[in-house]
Amino acid sequence: MKVLKFGGKSLANGKGIRTVIEIIEDKVKKDEKITVVLSARGNTTDELEGILEKASKSKPYQEQLDAFKKYQLDGFKSIDFTQEFETLDKLFEGVSLLGDYSKRIKDQVLSQGEVISAKLVTQLLQEKNIKANFTDSRSLIITDAQFGDAQPLDKLSKKNVISHFNKHNGSTVNVVTGFIASNTNNETTTLGRNGSNYTASLLANYLEAEELQNFTHVNGIYTANPDLVPDARKIEKLSFAEANELAYFGANILHAKTIIPLIEKNIPLRILNTFDYKNKGTLITATSNEKGIKSLSVLEHVALINLEGRGLLGKVGVDARIFRALAHKNISVSIISQGSSERGIGFVVEANKAKEAKTVLEQEFESDFHKRDVSGISIEENVSVISIIGQDLSTFHKPYNALIKNQVIPLLFNNTVTGATISLVVKKEQLHRALNVIHGEIFEIAKKINLAIFGHGLVGGTLIEQILKSSEQIEKRKKINLNIFAVANSKKVLLDKNGINEHWKNSIDEKGISYTIEDIVRYADEHHLENLIAIDNTASEAFTANYMHLVEHGFDLVSSNKVANTLSFDFYKELRKKLEDNQKQYLYETNVGAGLPLIDTIKLLHLSGENITRIKGVFSGSLSYLFNTYSNENRLFSEVLQEAIDKGFTEPDPREDLCGNDVGRKLLILARELDLSNEFEDVNIHNLIPEGLRQGEAQEFLEKLDNLNLVYQKVKEEQKPNHVLRYIGDLWGDLSKEKGNLDVKLVSVPQSSALGQVKGSDSIFEIYTESYGDQPIVIQGAGAGAAVTARGVFGDILRLTEKG
Ligand SMILES: NC(=O)C1=CN([C@@H]2O[C@H](COP(=O)(O)OP(=O)(O)OC[C@H]3O[C@@H](n4cnc5c(N)ncnc54)[C@H](OP(=O)(O)O)[C@@H]3O)[C@@H](O)[C@H]2O)C=CC1
Numbered sequence: 001m002k003v004l005k006f007g008g009k010s011l012a013n014g015k016g017i018r019t020v021i022e023i024i025e026d027k028v029k030k031d032e033k034i035t036v037v038l039s040a041r042g043n044t045t046d047e048l049e050g051i052l053e054k055a056s057k058s059k060p061y062q063e064q065l066d067a068f069k070k071y072q073l074d075g076f077k078s079i080d081f082t083q084e085f086e087t088l089d090k091l092f093e094g095v096s097l098l099g100d101y102s103k104r105i106k107d108q109v110l111s112q113g114e115v116i117s118a119k120l121v122t123q124l125l126q127e128k129n130i131k132a133n134f135t136d137s138r139s140l141i142i143t144d145a146q147f148g149d150a151q152p153l154d155k156l157s158k159k160n161v162i163s164h165f166n167k168h169n170g171s172t173v174n175v176v177t178g179f180i181a182s183n184t185n186n187e188t189t190t191l192g193r194n195g196s197n198y199t200a201s202l203l204a205n206y207l208e209a210e211e212l213q214n215f216t217h218v219n220g221i222y223t224a225n226p227d228l229v230p231d232a233r234k235i236e237k238l239s240f241a242e243a244n245e246l247a248y249f250g251a252n253i254l255h256a257k258t259i260i261p262l263i264e265k266n267i268p269l270r271i272l273n274t275f276d277y278k279n280k281g282t283l284i285t286a287t288s289n290e291k292g293i294k295s296l297s298v299l300e301h302v303a304l305i306n307l308e309g310r311g312l313l314g315k316v317g318v319d320a321r322i323f324r325a326l327a328h329k330n331i332s333v334s335i336i337s338q339g340s341s342e343r344g345i346g347f348v349v350e351a352n353k354a355k356e357a358k359t360v361l362e363q364e365f366e367s368d369f370h371k372r373d374v375s376g377i378s379i380e381e382n383v384s385v386i387s388i389i390g391q392d393l394s395t396f397h398k399p400y401n402a403l404i405k406n407q408v409i410p411l412l413f414n415n416t417v418t419g420a421t422i423s424l425v426v427k428k429e430q431l432h433r434a435l436n437v438i439h440g441e442i443f444e445i446a447k448k449i450n451l452a453i454f455g456h457g458l459v460g461g462t463l464i465e466q467i468l469k470s471s472e473q474i475e476k477r478k479k480i481n482l483n484i485f486a487v488a489n490s491k492k493v494l495l496d497k498n499g500i501n502e503h504w505k506n507s508i509d510e511k512g513i514s515y516t517i518e519d520i521v522r523y524a525d526e527h528h529l530e531n532l533i534a535i536d537n538t539a540s541e542a543f544t545a546n547y548m549h550l551v552e553h554g555f556d557l558v559s560s561n562k563v564a565n566t567l568s569f570d571f572y573k574e575l576r577k578k579l580e581d582n583q584k585q586y587l588y589e590t591n592v593g594a595g596l597p598l599i600d601t602i603k604l605l606h607l608s609g610e611n612i613t614r615i616k617g618v619f620s621g622s623l624s625y626l627f628n629t630y631s632n633e634n635r636l637f638s639e640v641l642q643e644a645i646d647k648g649f650t651e652p653d654p655r656e657d658l659c660g661n662d663v664g665r666k667l668l669i670l671a672r673e674l675d676l677s678n679e680f681e682d683v684n685i686h687n688l689i690p691e692g693l694r695q696g697e698a699q700e701f702l703e704k705l706d707n708l709n710l711v712y713q714k715v716k717e718e719q720k721p722n723h724v725l726r727y728i729g730d731l732w733g734d735l736s737k738e739k740g741n742l743d744v745k746l747v748s749v750p751q752s753s754a755l756g757q758v759k760g761s762d763s764i765f766e767i768y769t770e771s772y773g774d775q776p777i778v779i780q781g782a783g784a785g786a787a788v789t790a791r792g793v794f795g796d797i798l799r800l801t802e803k804g
């Protein structure tokens with residue numbers, strides 16, 4: 001025999017009822033022996049309670065009662081509920097006249113919901129020629145007289161159930177009312193909230209059923225509430241002990257009292273979905289999961305109370321006084337945490353009891369206030385409790401670190417000594433993000449990294465394409481889900497919390513909206529996006545003004561833009577301080593040498609104590625291309641320059657390269673990596689643009705490139721034989737001092753020298769150190785170009801995801 005229990009949501013409407021009938025019919029056809037236990041339909045119980053309240057206050061209730069009757073009959077006009085409706089009419093009339101009702105009356109009222117539902121399903125089954133038998137559980141389950149939350153009298157109930165099923169067995173489907181029972185005086189009682197589940201598990205116990213199938217509107221028990229955590233997974237199997245933890249921490253399908261009768265007889269419980277009943281659901285048995293099951297549950301509608309005072313230290317009985325005072329008012333404490341100094345005790349109570357709890361404690365500790373032993377009792381409202389079931393402290397650092405990285409600082413945390421459950425109290429507004437972050441960590445589900453990309457020109461656009469192309473592979477290999485939720489230019493942003501797709505360019509045009517940085521921060525916040533990275537692929541100084549704000553709001557930073565690192569040294573330090581305070585990272589490997597691993601190498605050398613004495617080389621990819629090509633080929637300077645621009649080697653405004661600023665910036669960035677406090681003004685720059693061409697718009701300059709030809713023809717011709725032109729950066733001097741010497745200049749070098757050998761758009765960096773002596777470490781390779789730069793930015797993004 002299997003016991004099938006259908007909840008109110010399964011029975012709420014015509015579709016639900018038809019599906020329930022279909023499920024039962026299916027089982028009967030397969031000759032399965034079944035018993036059906038039903039809740040009241042939809043919101044019936046709440047509706048009846050509402051009408052009762054109105055009636056007791058002598059308010060008009062007839063309209064609501066009529067609507068209730070209409071709902072019960074809707075689509076099922078052939079069913080006769082006259083008796084149930086008349087009972088309700090009489091009960092409400094009486095309550096209205098008296099202006100009050102007892103728990104006994106309430107149980108009589110509420111019981112009609114289950115009677116109506118079981119009567120309906122019985123008749124519909126009979127219409128399908130199924131031998132169905134309406135079974136009023138009031139004649140089976142006998143309880144004490146505690147109306148509203150009655151306790152079954154096991155011996156009597158069991159005897160009744162067995163005798164009833166002996167009479168109506170075989171192919172008969174007993175359709176039993178859940179929730180309701182009667183006391184020994186034959187008065188209607190109810191089994192409290194979750195009562196129908198209780199009825200079902202009592203029947204399963206008495207009849208020694210093979211399985212209890214609890215049909216709900218979800219496919220089983222999940223690792224977290226799927227409404228809050230989209231990545232939540234269904235748990236296939238768990239043990240009663242594990243289920244018990246879930247029940248305690250708010251998994252409302254389960255309740256300890258419904259599980260106990262099943263444990264007693266070792267009866268498996270299967271949680272199924274009425275609307276997807278072929279799905280196997282979750283099976284709960286006595287056997288524990290070998291690996292141990294993990295899941296997240298949430299307690300909402302709670303408040304945190306904090307009792308503080310210096311004088312509590314070493315005082316005996318403080319906790320006892322708190323619990324006694326609260327217990328006296330029937331206020332239950334769910335989570336408690338107390339420091340070893342005993343100067344503060346924090347605990348969680350139901351939100352609607354918080355004010356009362358505070359008042360009660362203020363009275364209890366009145367004299368301690370006077371003595372200044374207690375300094376304050378405060379309520380932190382709008383909090384939620386997250387419990388990680390199956391999590392012990394040995395690996396808790398992972399979710400905890402991830403929370404901190406996402407700026408979720410738990411207000412309180414505690415762990416069970418034996419049960420491997422850790423609970424955290426977090427601000428309600430952070431609940432969603434916290435759950436997703438923890439869930440991603442403990443289930444090793446691809447960690448979602450939410451990217452906001454600013455600038456989608458040559459570098460930014462290539463980066464987006466690279467990410468979209470490799471994201472699937474990365475997810476498979478590294479369990480990292482790169483989600484670009486924002487792409488912005490100087491005017492518009494395209495926002496999509498689920499990530500942009502390959503049509504992003506059109507989408508920006510069509511759906512892009514004007515924005516401020518605050519809009520993007522708000523969007524991330526409102527959609528609870530975690531692991532945020534802002535990527536600056538602009539060349540804009542104005543945009544760098546957003547860095548602090550982004551960091552404060554939980555974004556790590558990656559930039560190909562060099563400006564932020566070359567503003568005043570004060571800003572440079574302030575940004576680092578902001579990053580440290582917010583535990584955020586800033587990576588900018590492409591700032592010098594595009595995709596070459598230069599900054600990281602220099603950082604590591606410096607950090608390890610290696611004394612870097614000089615850094616010299618061709619820092620600019622575009623100027624490398626320009627002078628390598630121009631020196632070797634008999635072509636016009638303007639023509640080669642235009643080629644460098646067309647190949648995407650130059651800055652958005654190519655004058656930034658030609659005037660030496662770009663190399664100057666790179667040199668300064670390296671100097672600052674060595675803890676030198678140089679300013680941009682300290683860089684001696686040889687500007688390659690003749691005076692007359694420096695002013696005006698970039699476009700005007702591009703139109704006058706020919707004017708450069710004569711100048712550079714002369715420079716080329718004035719060289720010694722077998723010499724070539726190179727535009728170099730040189731950081732030198734006593735680099736252990738506060739500032740170094742930074743020179744950017746055009747030099748003529750022998751073609752056979754290392755610098756003279758550089759080809760194409762290659763950059764070359766010679767790093768001289770004390771240990772390496774005269775033989776510098778040389779890093780050489782493509783120093784410019786959208787593809788290599790975007791790849792370098794991509795590398796920084798991946799590096800950040802690993803740091804998390
Ligand atoms: N090319 C290379 O080899 C290398 C380049 N870099 C750096 O990469 C960065 C990007 O260069 P590149 O792709 O060539 O530049 P592009 O001019 O091609 O693109 C710049 C992008 O930034 C956007 N933008 C400009 N100002 C803002 C702002 N205030 N807010 C938001 N978006 C803005 C532009 O939008 P809009 O069209 O609206 O102006 C455009 O989408 C530069 O900082 C450069 O120094 C670094 C290493 C190598």
Ligand SMILES: N[C@@H](CC=O)C(=O)O
Nearest residue numbers: 620621622650651784
């Ligand atoms: N314009 C720059 C691009 C890389 O930073 C260069 O030419 O090196």
